[in-house]
Amino acid sequence: MRFEEELVELLPRLRRFARGLARDASDADDLCQAAIERALKSQGQWQQGTRLDSWMYRITRNLWIDERRASGRRGVHASIDESVTQIAGDGIAEVEAGTLRGDVDGAMARLPDEQREVVMLVLVEGYAYREAADILEVPIGTVTSRLARGRETLMHLLGEAA
Protein backbone atom coordinates (compact mmCIF):
# COMPACT_ATOMS: atom_id res chain seq x y z
CA MET A 1 0.00 0.00 0.00
CA ARG A 2 2.91 2.33 0.68
CA PHE A 3 3.82 2.33 -2.99
CA GLU A 4 0.34 3.34 -4.12
CA GLU A 5 0.02 5.95 -1.40
CA GLU A 6 3.27 7.58 -2.41
CA LEU A 7 2.12 7.60 -6.00
CA VAL A 8 -1.15 9.26 -5.01
CA GLU A 9 0.83 12.02 -3.32
CA LEU A 10 2.94 12.47 -6.43
CA LEU A 11 -0.05 12.82 -8.74
CA PRO A 12 -0.54 16.60 -8.56
CA ARG A 13 3.10 17.23 -9.50
CA LEU A 14 3.13 14.51 -12.11
CA ARG A 15 0.07 16.04 -13.76
CA ARG A 16 1.85 19.38 -13.88
CA PHE A 17 4.88 17.81 -15.55
CA ALA A 18 2.69 15.94 -18.04
CA ARG A 19 0.82 19.16 -18.85
CA GLY A 20 4.11 20.81 -19.72
CA LEU A 21 5.05 17.94 -22.02
CA ALA A 22 1.70 17.29 -23.67
CA ARG A 23 0.15 20.77 -23.40
CA ASP A 24 -3.40 19.56 -23.93
CA ALA A 25 -4.99 18.81 -20.56
CA SER A 26 -6.69 15.57 -21.49
CA ASP A 27 -3.65 14.30 -23.41
CA ALA A 28 -1.63 15.04 -20.29
CA ASP A 29 -4.00 13.07 -18.07
CA ASP A 30 -3.96 10.20 -20.56
CA LEU A 31 -0.19 10.27 -20.28
CA CYS A 32 -0.42 10.19 -16.47
CA GLN A 33 -2.83 7.29 -16.64
CA ALA A 34 -0.49 5.31 -18.90
CA ALA A 35 2.41 6.11 -16.56
CA ILE A 36 0.51 4.94 -13.49
CA GLU A 37 -0.48 1.72 -15.22
CA ARG A 38 3.10 1.14 -16.29
CA ALA A 39 4.37 1.88 -12.79
CA LEU A 40 1.93 -0.57 -11.21
CA LYS A 41 3.01 -3.24 -13.67
CA SER A 42 6.72 -2.64 -13.18
CA GLN A 43 6.50 -2.04 -9.45
CA GLY A 44 9.08 -4.80 -8.92
CA GLN A 45 11.65 -2.80 -10.82
CA TRP A 46 11.48 0.12 -8.44
CA GLN A 47 14.11 -0.26 -5.76
CA GLN A 48 12.88 0.65 -2.33
CA GLY A 49 15.00 3.44 -0.91
CA THR A 50 15.52 5.09 -4.28
CA ARG A 51 13.43 8.07 -5.23
CA LEU A 52 10.01 7.14 -6.44
CA ASP A 53 9.43 10.56 -7.94
CA SER A 54 12.45 10.37 -10.27
CA TRP A 55 11.45 6.88 -11.31
CA MET A 56 7.92 8.02 -12.02
CA TYR A 57 9.02 11.10 -13.98
CA ARG A 58 11.30 8.88 -16.07
CA ILE A 59 8.43 6.50 -16.88
CA THR A 60 6.17 9.40 -17.79
CA ARG A 61 8.74 11.06 -19.98
CA ASN A 62 9.68 7.82 -21.77
CA LEU A 63 6.05 7.03 -22.50
CA TRP A 64 5.59 10.47 -23.89
CA ILE A 65 8.64 10.07 -26.15
CA ASP A 66 7.31 6.69 -27.31
CA GLU A 67 4.01 8.26 -28.13
CA ARG A 68 5.60 11.11 -30.02
CA ARG A 69 7.54 8.58 -32.05
CA ALA A 70 4.46 6.49 -32.70
CA SER A 71 2.47 9.47 -33.85
CA GLY A 72 5.34 10.37 -36.13
CA ARG A 73 5.39 14.00 -35.23
CA ARG A 74 8.53 16.03 -35.63
CA GLY A 75 10.95 16.83 -32.91
CA VAL A 76 11.82 13.45 -31.49
CA HIS A 77 14.30 12.28 -34.09
CA ALA A 78 15.70 15.70 -34.73
CA SER A 79 19.01 16.37 -33.08
CA ILE A 80 19.33 19.47 -30.96
CA ASP A 81 21.06 21.37 -33.70
CA GLU A 82 18.42 20.51 -36.26
CA SER A 83 15.78 21.57 -33.80
CA VAL A 84 17.45 24.86 -33.22
CA THR A 85 17.70 25.44 -36.94
CA GLN A 86 14.05 24.57 -37.25
CA ILE A 87 13.17 27.07 -34.57
CA ALA A 88 15.38 29.71 -36.07
CA GLY A 89 13.84 29.02 -39.47
CA ASP A 90 10.13 29.04 -38.73
CA GLY A 91 10.11 30.67 -35.37
CA ILE A 92 12.38 33.38 -34.16
CA ALA A 93 13.08 34.91 -37.54
CA GLU A 94 9.44 35.65 -38.10
CA VAL A 95 8.34 36.06 -34.53
CA GLU A 96 9.67 39.25 -33.10
CA ALA A 97 10.99 39.30 -29.61
CA GLY A 98 8.22 39.60 -27.11
CA THR A 99 5.37 38.76 -29.46
CA LEU A 100 4.31 35.92 -27.22
CA ARG A 101 4.52 37.98 -24.07
CA GLY A 102 2.44 36.21 -21.48
CA ASP A 103 1.68 33.24 -23.74
CA VAL A 104 3.75 30.65 -21.91
CA ASP A 105 2.00 27.76 -23.65
CA GLY A 106 2.71 29.21 -27.06
CA ALA A 107 6.36 29.86 -26.22
CA MET A 108 6.85 26.38 -24.71
CA ALA A 109 5.29 24.83 -27.81
CA ARG A 110 8.02 26.35 -29.90
CA LEU A 111 10.73 24.57 -27.97
CA PRO A 112 12.02 21.26 -29.29
CA ASP A 113 10.94 18.36 -27.06
CA GLU A 114 14.48 17.91 -25.70
CA GLN A 115 14.54 21.44 -24.42
CA ARG A 116 10.99 21.55 -23.16
CA GLU A 117 11.42 18.53 -20.92
CA VAL A 118 14.59 19.98 -19.37
CA VAL A 119 12.88 23.34 -18.83
CA MET A 120 9.98 21.57 -17.10
CA LEU A 121 12.21 19.46 -14.86
CA VAL A 122 14.58 22.20 -13.75
CA LEU A 123 12.65 25.47 -13.96
CA VAL A 124 9.17 24.24 -13.06
CA GLU A 125 9.62 21.02 -11.09
CA GLY A 126 12.75 22.32 -9.38
CA TYR A 127 15.03 19.36 -9.96
CA ALA A 128 18.79 19.78 -9.66
CA TYR A 129 20.78 19.38 -12.89
CA ARG A 130 22.10 16.03 -11.63
CA GLU A 131 18.57 14.76 -10.88
CA ALA A 132 17.24 15.94 -14.24
CA ALA A 133 20.15 14.16 -15.95
CA ASP A 134 19.28 10.95 -14.09
CA ILE A 135 15.62 11.18 -15.06
CA LEU A 136 16.44 11.81 -18.70
CA GLU A 137 19.39 9.39 -18.70
CA VAL A 138 21.70 11.89 -20.38
CA PRO A 139 24.99 13.47 -19.26
CA ILE A 140 24.71 16.52 -17.05
CA GLY A 141 26.39 18.68 -19.72
CA THR A 142 23.53 17.83 -22.06
CA VAL A 143 21.06 19.07 -19.48
CA THR A 144 22.84 22.39 -19.02
CA SER A 145 23.24 23.06 -22.75
CA ARG A 146 19.61 22.19 -23.58
CA LEU A 147 18.46 24.28 -20.64
CA ALA A 148 20.51 27.26 -21.80
CA ARG A 149 19.05 27.08 -25.32
CA GLY A 150 15.52 26.63 -24.02
CA ARG A 151 15.90 29.55 -21.68
CA GLU A 152 17.19 31.88 -24.34
CA THR A 153 14.34 31.04 -26.68
CA LEU A 154 11.73 31.49 -23.95
CA MET A 155 13.16 34.81 -22.81
CA HIS A 156 13.20 35.99 -26.39
CA LEU A 157 9.65 34.96 -27.17
CA LEU A 158 8.20 36.07 -23.86
CA GLY A 159 9.93 39.41 -24.05
CA GLU A 160 12.22 38.91 -21.11
CA ALA A 161 15.22 39.93 -23.20
CA ALA A 162 16.73 43.17 -21.94
Add this chain to the structure above:
Amino acid sequence: MSFDPATVAAFVDGELDDLTARRIEREAEGDPALAAEIARHRALKAKLAAHYAPVAEEPVPERLRALLTPDVAVDTSLATRREAKRARFAPIHWGAIAASLVLGLALGLRPWAPAASIAEANGAVVAAGPLADALDTQLASNQPPDAAVRIGLSFEDKAGRYCRSFESASLDGIGCRDNGRWRLERTMRGQAGTDYRQASSGELAAATAAMMGGDPLDAAAERQARDKGWARR
Protein backbone atom coordinates in the same frame (compact mmCIF):
# COMPACT_ATOMS: atom_id res chain seq x y z
CA MET B 1 30.76 40.94 -16.15
CA SER B 2 33.18 38.24 -15.10
CA PHE B 3 30.65 35.42 -14.97
CA ASP B 4 29.58 33.55 -18.07
CA PRO B 5 25.86 33.07 -18.80
CA ALA B 6 25.97 29.40 -17.74
CA THR B 7 27.28 30.42 -14.31
CA VAL B 8 24.58 33.05 -13.91
CA ALA B 9 21.93 30.47 -14.83
CA ALA B 10 23.46 27.96 -12.42
CA PHE B 11 23.37 30.63 -9.71
CA VAL B 12 19.66 31.24 -10.26
CA ASP B 13 19.06 27.47 -10.29
CA GLY B 14 20.84 27.06 -6.96
CA GLU B 15 23.54 24.90 -8.53
CA LEU B 16 26.61 26.82 -7.40
CA ASP B 17 28.70 26.07 -4.35
CA ASP B 18 28.23 28.57 -1.53
CA LEU B 19 31.52 30.30 -2.15
CA THR B 20 30.87 31.07 -5.82
CA ALA B 21 27.26 31.99 -5.08
CA ARG B 22 28.39 34.55 -2.52
CA ARG B 23 30.93 35.98 -4.98
CA ILE B 24 28.19 36.46 -7.57
CA GLU B 25 25.89 38.10 -5.06
CA ARG B 26 28.61 40.50 -3.99
CA GLU B 27 29.55 41.33 -7.54
CA ALA B 28 25.92 41.90 -8.57
CA GLU B 29 25.65 44.65 -5.98
CA GLY B 30 28.09 46.79 -7.91
CA ASP B 31 27.39 45.49 -11.42
CA PRO B 32 24.00 46.51 -12.81
CA ALA B 33 24.44 44.37 -15.95
CA LEU B 34 24.99 41.25 -13.86
CA ALA B 35 22.11 42.18 -11.55
CA ALA B 36 19.83 42.64 -14.57
CA GLU B 37 20.89 39.28 -15.99
CA ILE B 38 20.05 37.57 -12.71
CA ALA B 39 16.71 39.38 -12.55
CA ARG B 40 15.92 38.29 -16.12
CA HIS B 41 16.51 34.65 -15.27
CA ARG B 42 14.50 34.90 -12.07
CA ALA B 43 11.63 36.53 -13.92
CA LEU B 44 11.46 33.69 -16.45
CA LYS B 45 11.53 31.10 -13.70
CA ALA B 46 8.78 32.90 -11.78
CA LYS B 47 6.67 33.22 -14.90
CA LEU B 48 6.91 29.52 -15.69
CA ALA B 49 6.29 28.50 -12.09
CA ALA B 50 3.20 30.71 -11.90
CA HIS B 51 1.90 29.39 -15.20
CA TYR B 52 2.08 25.72 -14.24
CA ALA B 53 1.36 25.96 -10.51
CA PRO B 54 -2.45 25.84 -10.91
CA VAL B 55 -2.22 22.39 -12.51
CA ALA B 56 -0.76 20.94 -9.33
CA GLU B 57 -3.51 22.66 -7.33
CA GLU B 58 -6.35 21.15 -9.32
CA PRO B 59 -8.14 18.20 -7.78
CA VAL B 60 -6.69 15.01 -9.24
CA PRO B 61 -9.28 13.46 -11.59
CA GLU B 62 -10.99 10.46 -10.12
CA ARG B 63 -10.00 8.24 -13.02
CA LEU B 64 -6.33 8.65 -12.08
CA ARG B 65 -6.79 8.31 -8.36
CA ALA B 66 -8.97 5.26 -8.82
CA LEU B 67 -6.06 3.40 -10.39
CA LEU B 68 -4.18 3.63 -7.12
CA THR B 69 -6.88 3.09 -4.53
CA PRO B 70 -8.31 -0.38 -4.23
CA ASP B 71 -12.03 0.05 -4.58
CA VAL B 72 -14.69 -2.39 -3.61
CA ALA B 73 -15.73 -4.22 -6.72
CA VAL B 74 -19.40 -3.55 -7.25
CA ASP B 75 -21.01 -6.94 -7.09
CA THR B 76 -24.63 -7.02 -8.03
CA SER B 77 -25.00 -10.77 -7.82
CA LEU B 78 -28.06 -12.16 -6.09
CA ALA B 79 -26.02 -13.40 -3.15
CA THR B 80 -24.71 -9.90 -2.58
CA ARG B 81 -28.17 -8.44 -2.71
CA ARG B 82 -29.46 -10.93 -0.19
CA GLU B 83 -26.50 -10.24 2.03
CA ALA B 84 -27.12 -6.54 1.66
CA LYS B 85 -30.78 -6.86 2.47
CA ARG B 86 -29.98 -8.73 5.64
CA ALA B 87 -27.31 -6.20 6.51
CA ARG B 88 -29.84 -3.39 6.56
CA PHE B 89 -31.38 -4.88 9.65
CA ALA B 90 -28.12 -5.72 11.36
CA PRO B 91 -26.44 -3.29 13.74
CA ILE B 92 -24.92 -0.51 11.68
CA HIS B 93 -21.34 -0.86 10.71
CA TRP B 94 -19.57 0.52 7.66
CA GLY B 95 -19.34 -2.74 5.83
CA ALA B 96 -23.06 -3.17 6.01
CA ILE B 97 -23.67 0.35 4.88
CA ALA B 98 -21.34 -0.16 1.95
CA ALA B 99 -23.23 -3.29 1.01
CA SER B 100 -26.60 -1.58 1.26
CA LEU B 101 -25.37 1.31 -0.78
CA VAL B 102 -24.33 -1.09 -3.47
CA LEU B 103 -27.85 -2.48 -3.27
CA GLY B 104 -29.37 0.97 -3.39
CA LEU B 105 -27.37 1.91 -6.45
CA ALA B 106 -27.98 -1.41 -8.12
CA LEU B 107 -31.74 -0.99 -7.65
CA GLY B 108 -31.66 2.73 -8.37
CA LEU B 109 -33.33 4.59 -11.15
CA ARG B 110 -30.70 3.70 -13.69
CA PRO B 111 -29.66 0.13 -13.04
CA TRP B 112 -27.75 0.01 -16.32
CA ALA B 113 -25.49 2.88 -15.29
CA PRO B 114 -22.21 1.91 -13.66
CA ALA B 115 -22.97 1.74 -9.93
CA ALA B 116 -19.71 3.23 -8.85
CA SER B 117 -20.60 6.26 -6.77
CA ILE B 118 -19.15 4.72 -3.66
CA ALA B 119 -16.03 2.77 -2.86
CA GLU B 120 -14.13 1.60 0.15
CA ALA B 121 -10.73 2.98 1.11
CA ASN B 122 -8.89 2.06 4.29
CA GLY B 123 -12.01 0.69 5.89
CA ALA B 124 -14.10 3.79 5.24
CA VAL B 125 -16.83 4.32 2.68
CA VAL B 126 -15.82 7.07 0.28
CA ALA B 127 -17.36 8.77 -2.72
CA ALA B 128 -16.22 7.61 -6.15
CA GLY B 129 -17.09 8.23 -9.78
CA PRO B 130 -19.74 10.85 -10.54
CA LEU B 131 -20.49 11.49 -6.88
CA ALA B 132 -16.81 12.22 -6.16
CA ASP B 133 -16.67 14.44 -9.24
CA ALA B 134 -19.71 16.40 -8.07
CA LEU B 135 -18.28 16.80 -4.56
CA ASP B 136 -14.94 17.85 -6.02
CA THR B 137 -16.17 20.43 -8.47
CA GLN B 138 -19.85 21.35 -8.21
CA LEU B 139 -20.67 24.56 -6.39
CA ALA B 140 -23.87 24.74 -4.35
CA SER B 141 -24.28 28.32 -5.48
CA ASN B 142 -24.11 27.46 -9.16
CA GLN B 143 -25.33 24.05 -10.24
CA PRO B 144 -27.33 22.94 -13.22
CA PRO B 145 -30.99 22.33 -12.35
CA ASP B 146 -30.77 18.83 -13.83
CA ALA B 147 -27.55 17.85 -12.04
CA ALA B 148 -27.57 14.17 -11.05
CA VAL B 149 -26.12 15.10 -7.69
CA ARG B 150 -27.30 18.22 -5.88
CA ILE B 151 -24.95 19.78 -3.39
CA GLY B 152 -26.80 21.10 -0.32
CA LEU B 153 -24.44 22.88 2.02
CA SER B 154 -20.67 23.13 2.21
CA PHE B 155 -19.26 23.63 5.67
CA GLU B 156 -16.35 22.91 7.97
CA ASP B 157 -16.96 20.27 10.60
CA LYS B 158 -15.78 20.52 14.19
CA ALA B 159 -12.45 18.93 13.23
CA GLY B 160 -11.89 21.57 10.52
CA ARG B 161 -12.51 19.26 7.56
CA TYR B 162 -14.52 20.50 4.62
CA CYS B 163 -17.82 18.63 4.39
CA ARG B 164 -20.63 18.80 1.85
CA SER B 165 -24.15 17.49 2.03
CA PHE B 166 -25.60 16.08 -1.17
CA GLU B 167 -28.77 14.57 -2.58
CA SER B 168 -29.17 12.30 -5.55
CA ALA B 169 -31.66 9.80 -6.87
CA SER B 170 -30.27 6.83 -5.00
CA LEU B 171 -28.28 8.32 -2.19
CA ASP B 172 -28.26 11.33 0.12
CA GLY B 173 -25.55 12.04 2.60
CA ILE B 174 -22.62 14.05 3.84
CA GLY B 175 -19.07 13.64 2.56
CA CYS B 176 -16.08 15.04 4.41
CA ARG B 177 -12.68 15.64 2.87
CA ASP B 178 -10.28 13.19 4.45
CA ASN B 179 -6.88 12.24 3.06
CA GLY B 180 -7.77 13.46 -0.38
CA ARG B 181 -11.07 11.54 -0.57
CA TRP B 182 -14.66 12.26 0.30
CA ARG B 183 -15.39 10.09 3.28
CA LEU B 184 -19.12 9.49 3.55
CA GLU B 185 -19.93 10.31 7.16
CA ARG B 186 -23.69 10.10 6.78
CA THR B 187 -25.63 8.28 4.16
CA MET B 188 -29.31 7.79 3.68
CA ARG B 189 -31.63 6.59 1.04
CA GLY B 190 -31.99 9.02 -1.81
CA GLN B 191 -35.04 10.54 -3.44
CA ALA B 192 -35.71 7.41 -5.47
CA GLY B 193 -37.94 6.26 -2.63
CA THR B 194 -40.14 9.32 -2.92
CA ASP B 195 -42.22 8.37 0.10
CA TYR B 196 -39.20 8.90 2.26
CA ARG B 197 -38.06 12.07 0.66
CA GLN B 198 -39.46 14.40 3.28
CA ALA B 199 -38.08 12.37 6.14
CA SER B 200 -34.77 12.01 4.40
CA SER B 201 -34.36 15.74 3.81
CA GLY B 202 -35.14 16.54 7.42
CA GLU B 203 -32.74 13.92 8.61
CA LEU B 204 -30.00 15.22 6.34
CA ALA B 205 -30.52 18.78 7.54
CA ALA B 206 -30.39 17.67 11.16
CA ALA B 207 -27.21 15.65 10.60
CA THR B 208 -25.63 18.61 8.81
CA ALA B 209 -26.52 21.00 11.63
CA ALA B 210 -25.06 18.61 14.18
CA MET B 211 -21.77 18.30 12.34
CA MET B 212 -21.16 21.96 11.50
CA GLY B 213 -18.30 23.66 13.28
CA GLY B 214 -19.59 27.15 12.41
CA ASP B 215 -21.62 28.79 9.69
CA PRO B 216 -21.88 27.12 6.30
CA LEU B 217 -19.56 28.45 3.60
CA ASP B 218 -20.91 31.27 1.50
CA ALA B 219 -20.55 31.21 -2.28
CA ALA B 220 -17.15 32.91 -2.31
CA ALA B 221 -15.70 30.73 0.45
CA GLU B 222 -17.05 27.62 -1.23
CA ARG B 223 -15.44 28.54 -4.54
CA GLN B 224 -12.18 29.30 -2.82
CA ALA B 225 -12.18 26.00 -0.96
CA ARG B 226 -12.87 24.13 -4.18
CA ASP B 227 -10.13 25.94 -6.07
CA LYS B 228 -7.70 24.89 -3.38
CA GLY B 229 -8.72 21.26 -3.73
CA TRP B 230 -10.63 21.23 -0.43
CA ALA B 231 -7.41 21.21 1.55
CA ARG B 232 -7.87 22.24 5.19
CA ARG B 233 -7.16 25.87 5.86
